Amino acid sequence: MEQARRKLLTERAEIVAVLETNDHKPVKLDQTAVGRLSRMDAMQVQALAQDVRRRRQQRMVAIAKALQRIDEDEYGYCLNCADDMDPKRLEIDATAEYCVACAEKEGL
Numbered sequence: 001m002e003q004a005r006r007k008l009l010t011e012r013a014e015i016v017a018v019l020e021t022n023d024h025k026p027v028k029l030d031q032t033a034v035g036r037l038s039r040m041d042a043m044q045v046q047a048l049a050q051d052v053r054r055r056r057q058q059r060m061v062a063i064a065k066a067l068q069r070i071d072e073d074e075y076g077y078c079l080n081c082a083d084d085m086d087p088k089r090l091e092i093d094a095t096a097e098y099c100v101a102c103a104e105k106e107g108l
């Protein structure tokens with residue numbers, strides 16, 4: 001559990017670092033490229049950046065929730081069936097909320 005907490009804190013620190021270095025930079029549009037294609041490219045790049053940002057935010061929420069579960073001594077139990085989760089699953093993703101069986105059965 002201490003290991004999971006360390007892992008979560010490390011990942012959170014990494015995301016915060018990325019947020020601080022990247023997100024202040026505005027998406028730069030190439031002013032010399034005025035063609036329709038290049039504008040679509042720029043829009044695609046922007047959409048991609050937005051997607052990455054959204055995922056990062058979701059990850060931050062998942063990490064915060066996992067850390068809270070650790071603090072409340074509820075970490076490592078499936079949120080659906082309350083069974084112990086496979087430690088290997090938590091090793092792969094320390095923010096996992098459901099056991100493999102529930103994830104497969106319920107599509108969680």
Ligand SMILES: [Zn+2]
Binds near residue numbers: 081083102
């Ligand atoms: Zn379960």
